[in-house]
Amino acid sequence: MKRGGYWRGVWTEFRKNRLALGGLAVIAALIALALSASLVANNRPYIYVAPDGGGVYFPLFYDHPELRGLDLRKDEFRGFKVFPPIPFSYSEYNLDEILVGPSLRHIMGTDEQGRDLAARMVHGTRVSLLVGFIAVAIYISIGIVIGALAGYYGGWVDMLISRLIEMVMCFPTFFLILTILALWGPSMVSVMVVIGITGWPGIARIVRGEFLKLREMDFVTATRALGSRDWRIILRHMLPNAMAPVLVSASFGVASTILIESSLSFLGLGVQPPTPSWGQILSNSSQYIDFAWWMTVIPGFAIFLTITSYNLIGEGFQEAIDPKSRK
Amino acid sequence: MGRGAAFLCFLAFAFFSVFSCRGEEARDPYTLYVHLASEPGTLNPITSTEAVAGAVTKYVYETLLDRDFDTLELKPQLAERYEVRNSGLVYRFFLKKGVLWSDGVEFTADDVVYSFNRIKDPKVAGASLKVYYLDVTRCQKIDRYIVEFTCRRPYFMQRELLGEMPIVPRHIYDDGTDFNTHVMNRRPVGTGPYSFAAWETRKRIILTRNEKYRGEKPHIKKIVYRVVPDANVALLKLKKGELDVMSLSSLQWARQTGTEQFNRDFFKLKYYQPYYNYIGWNAERPFFSDRRVRLAMTHLIHRRAVLEKLLFGLGEIVNGTFFIYSKNYSKNLGPWPYDPERARELLREAGWADTDNDGILDRDGKKFSFTMVYPVSSDYSEKLAVILKEDLAKAGIEMKLNRYEWAVFVQKLNERDFDATSVGWSLGYSGDPYQLWHSSQIKEGSNFCAFRNAEADRLIEAARVEFNEERRIAMYHRFNEIVHHEQPYTFMFCNPAMAAVSRRFDNVKVHTKGLNYLEWKVKARR
Numbered sequence: 001m002k003r004g005g006y007w008r009g010v011w012t013e014f015r016k017n018r019l020a021l022g023g024l025a026v027i028a029a030l031i032a033l034a035l036s037a038s039l040v041a042n043n044r045p046y047i048y049v050a051p052d053g054g055g056v057y058f059p060l061f062y063d064h065p066e067l068r069g070l071d072l073r074k075d076e077f078r079g080f081k082v083f084p085p086i087p088f089s090y091s092e093y094n095l096d097e098i099l100v101g102p103s104l105r106h107i108m109g110t111d112e113q114g115r116d117l118a119a120r121m122v123h124g125t126r127v128s129l130l131v132g133f134i135a136v137a138i139y140i141s142i143g144i145v146i147g148a149l150a151g152y153y154g155g156w157v158d159m160l161i162s163r164l165i166e167m168v169m170c171f172p173t174f175f176l177i178l179t180i181l182a183l184w185g186p187s188m189v190s191v192m193v194v195i196g197i198t199g200w201p202g203i204a205r206i207v208r209g210e211f212l213k214l215r216e217m218d219f220v221t222a223t224r225a226l227g228s229r230d231w232r233i234i235l236r237h238m239l240p241n242a243m244a245p246v247l248v249s250a251s252f253g254v255a256s257t258i259l260i261e262s263s264l265s266f267l268g269l270g271v272q273p274p275t276p277s278w279g280q281i282l283s284n285s286s287q288y289i290d291f292a293w294w295m296t297v298i299p300g301f302a303i304f305l306t307i308t309s310y311n312l313i314g315e316g317f318q319e320a321i322d323p324k325s326r327k
Numbered sequence: 328m329g330r331g332a333a334f335l336c337f338l339a340f341a342f343f344s345v346f347s348c349r350g351e352e353a354r355d356p357y358t359l360y361v362h363l364a365s366e367p368g369t370l371n372p373i374t375s376t377e378a379v380a381g382a383v384t385k386y387v388y389e390t391l392l393d394r395d396f397d398t399l400e401l402k403p404q405l406a407e408r409y410e411v412r413n414s415g416l417v418y419r420f421f422l423k424k425g426v427l428w429s430d431g432v433e434f435t436a437d438d439v440v441y442s443f444n445r446i447k448d449p450k451v452a453g454a455s456l457k458v459y460y461l462d463v464t465r466c467q468k469i470d471r472y473i474v475e476f477t478c479r480r481p482y483f484m485q486r487e488l489l490g491e492m493p494i495v496p497r498h499i500y501d502d503g504t505d506f507n508t509h510v511m512n513r514r515p516v517g518t519g520p521y522s523f524a525a526w527e528t529r530k531r532i533i534l535t536r537n538e539k540y541r542g543e544k545p546h547i548k549k550i551v552y553r554v555v556p557d558a559n560v561a562l563l564k565l566k567k568g569e570l571d572v573m574s575l576s577s578l579q580w581a582r583q584t585g586t587e588q589f590n591r592d593f594f595k596l597k598y599y600q601p602y603y604n605y606i607g608w609n610a611e612r613p614f615f616s617d618r619r620v621r622l623a624m625t626h627l628i629h630r631r632a633v634l635e636k637l638l639f640g641l642g643e644i645v646n647g648t649f650f651i652y653s654k655n656y657s658k659n660l661g662p663w664p665y666d667p668e669r670a671r672e673l674l675r676e677a678g679w680a681d682t683d684n685d686g687i688l689d690r691d692g693k694k695f696s697f698t699m700v701y702p703v704s705s706d707y708s709e710k711l712a713v714i715l716k717e718d719l720a721k722a723g724i725e726m727k728l729n730r731y732e733w734a735v736f737v738q739k740l741n742e743r744d745f746d747a748t749s750v751g752w753s754l755g756y757s758g759d760p761y762q763l764w765h766s767s768q769i770k771e772g773s774n775f776c777a778f779r780n781a782e783a784d785r786l787i788e789a790a791r792v793e794f795n796e797e798r799r800i801a802m803y804h805r806f807n808e809i810v811h812h813e814q815p816y817t818f819m820f821c822n823p824a825m826a827a828v829s830r831r832f833d834n835v836k837v838h839t840k841g842l843n844y845l846e847w848k849v850k851a852r853r
Binding site: 068069091095098113114185268273286289290 | 558559578582583632633635636637684686703706709710712713714716717721728729730731732
């Protein structure tokens with residue numbers, strides 16, 4: 001009861017911040033886009049009704065063997081067909097349409113192999129969001145466990161863990177990531193794991209601080225007096241009360257992770273082709289920067305928009321949980 | 328307010344720094360600024376394998392014989408003349424007298440003997456150079472100005488290999504320290520028309536004219552090689568006048584250097600060099616051990632479209648391993664056409680069919696799914712790979728891509744740890760297919776794709792001891808037919824070398840061998 005009340009209050013405060021709400025809306029839209037990427041950009045129609053009673057097909061949802069290898073967009077396939085808004089797949093190329101600017105046919109233009117940029121951007125959303133979420137989820141989990149142990153037990157445990165945190169914080173993260181990627185080989189999974197295992201010290205510090213504060217509070221003493229086990233006190237009673245600052249830090253974390261992923265892709269160490277990612281499109285664009293502006297501007301703007309949205313959410317959240325900033 | 332002012336300051340600073348680059352260095356008209364895409368690891372001509380090192384050392388070091396820029400005939404350089412004795416087993420070179428290293432010490436037979444012994448020394452790096460001298464057993468000093476090489480068996484390329492053997496100064500290197508890591512590898516001393524002046528790490532290498540050079544002195548007094556790893560940045564620097572020479576990519580040639588202004592400031596030069604790129608199918612992998620499958624792959628690649636659209640038509644489709652403009656190349660063997668229908672037939676014949684109806688071919692329960700590897704630095708390979716992946720998918724073949732950093736990539740090739748690869752190959756002017764195609768080179772040589780054919784082996788061996796050019800060419804033409812039939816590679820293109828050269832210079836000519844800075848003249852200032 002009490003907890004629900006707290007989060008409801010936070011949401012009430014959060015809602016007052018228009019910018020933060022806007023950021024939330026943008027992220028929600030991007031998540032929807034990432035989940036439905038194959039439905040939004042695809043070279044197969046949702047539905048195809050072959051003429052003269054030839055049958056009804058759903059090529060986008062089911063791999064009909066008899067339609068394999070056919071390009072149903074061609075006029076020679078008469079009949080009723082409904083295509084996604086972007087009727088191109090992210091990997092199909094057309095050497096006759098290399099680096100064509102935005103037009104009705106290709107709303108965001110094409111890249112250096114004549115691939116539709118809109119389709120690649122839509123599918124690239126997946127990589128950017130997924131890398132952000134999973135990497136941050138990994139480091140939050142690590143951070144919470146380590147921070148909770150340090151904060152709850154204190155003493156020599158805290159002493160050891162704090163030194164460990166300081167040690168890890170001393171590493172220049174980006175170069176550490178570069179080194180690890182060089183060892184493991186670049187792939188989406190390694191990028192997520194590497195960011196995940198290098199990002200936790202900040203979260204661990206926050207959780208430790210919260211726990212140091214919380215463990216002196218009466219409700220914790222009470223639970224302990226009732227004979228609860230340590231893990232139960234940590235998980236059921238203390239952690240929910242320490243989550244708010246962690247989530248604030250997480251939303252900023254997602255933003256910086258997306259930026260790191262883009263930088264790694266820019267350096268060719270991120271997602272491997274032909275899977276698109278925004279950073280990779282941006283990286284390719286550097287060769288054509290003098291005449292193919294759409295290759296630079298569109299992914300650049302997408303990265304900017306996403307990161308700004310996450311930062312706005314983080315800021316809004318921070319204000320909402322901080323009683324001092326309430327007006 | 329304060330923030331706004333700071334931002335303005337920043338803008339002003341950014342603006343200033345962009346437009347002040349021009350004044351970075353007072354320009355001397357007699358200095359040639361050359362683009363270097365990466366920094367060489369060493370300037371030792373014996374241990375170095377990089378093209379960027381060769382671009383510098385070719386003006387510092389000389390060899391016994393030298394090829395004519397146009398006819399490619401061998402002519403004397405450090406040697407005055409030579410004799411072939413004992414029916415091609417003994418080569419005697421008579422050295423020029425009074426040739427000086429740039430530090431003033433005289434060049435003698437000792438330097439030649441020392442250099443040869445270093446090449447043969449197992450502790451010295453440079454494996455690719457060593458294979459050429461395997462059959463040369465001895466190099467002997469006859470007197471101060473005469474050296475004699477003894478060979479195990481006759482070989483038609485021996486004369487040029489000995490004539491073009493790199494030679495380093497013995498008095499510099501023979502001091503008991505390690506040859507591979509010798510300090511003078513970064514401060515070369517040569518006999519050539521330019522001598523080394525400075526090397527600023529990751530920035531530039533500077534050569535100055537050798538004023539004591541015995542031959543005709545070049546007009547350009549100083550060559551500055553600027554290290555600029557990013558080709559886009561290099562092109563900007565070229566346009567701003569901070570570089571005089573750079574090689575252009577096909578994109579830069581076709582789309583980014585077409586303005587009137589550019590053509591007023593620069594010559595655009597295009598010439599063919601012995602080079603080709605290919606997709607190699609590792610015959611030791613189950614997919615590609617069958618000739619029909621390899622041929623099917625060739626039929627599935629639309630080489631004409633890739634060349635026209637991706638490379639802007641800059642290049643020629645090749646059908647074999649020799650330089651397209653040499654007599655060894657067989658012009659009559661037309662490249663296999665793009666023919667997906669025929670490819671499907673061939674795959675069916677080889678037993679590949681989609682029995683489980685999942686869209687991917689299979690045989691004996693194994694899916695046709697392989698991985699192609701290529702170096703991360705190759706923009707062309709990446710574009711090609713992405714296109715190929717799509718096209719093969721349509722034929723029911725799954726191709727995965729794996730790109731590696733160059734050193735790792737070379738290791739993969741050497742360990743034969745790949746299914747297919749896309750890579751380029753630079754060859755010599757005469758070219759002996761032994762290193763690439765003889766079955767003895769499958770284990771450790773450069774026969775990466777395990778090409779094995781008894782007749783080809785016999786032809787390669789026979790050609791090595793055939794001194795009659797016509798008969799040798801006939802053997803190579805037969806060899807080409809075998810390779811064409813077997814398709815160990817899908818041969819792709821011979822792309823031209825493309826360069827932009829500032830019009831500050833006169834007498835800029837394109838030779839068979841490429842560009843020659845030695846003959847360029849600085850135009851009088853207007």
